[in-house]
Amino acid sequence: MNIDWAALGQVFGVSLVVTIGLVAVFTLGIVGTSRKPGSATATATAPAAGPTVLARSGAYACFALCAAAVGYGIYLIVA
Template sequence: MSIDWAALGQVFGISLAVTVGMVGVFTLGIVGTSRSDQPQPHDGAVGTAVVAGGASAAARTAAYACFGLCAAVVAYGIYLIVA
């Protein structure tokens, strides 16, 4: 039995790069949905801290695009496994 180490190395390298990239894209999606341009006052007692509000429409749209890209990569991976 012979192992093609070059092909194994390529698979490992590409898998590592895609995994790190998708984690980064997913993280950008999470940050995009949680960021706020302007803080909003907290509904509570007088003197409470100001908390961050929701994300802007552009940030939310970019975050959803990141989540869509992640879903597309997962679907492509499942397609490669099944095919």
């Protein structure tokens, strides 16, 4: 049995970078859709401000990118 250590290391490196990148993009999507903390004078009757339209659009783009990456991974496994 002969193991190609260079190829194994390359697969490990690429999968590590892609995993960290995908988690970062998903985290940006979560942050983009989260509520922003209100000021110190915010009360129960005045809820914290929600995300802006630009932040929400960016978050949806991040989620779409994550879904595309997962779909591409499934395609690679099936094909």
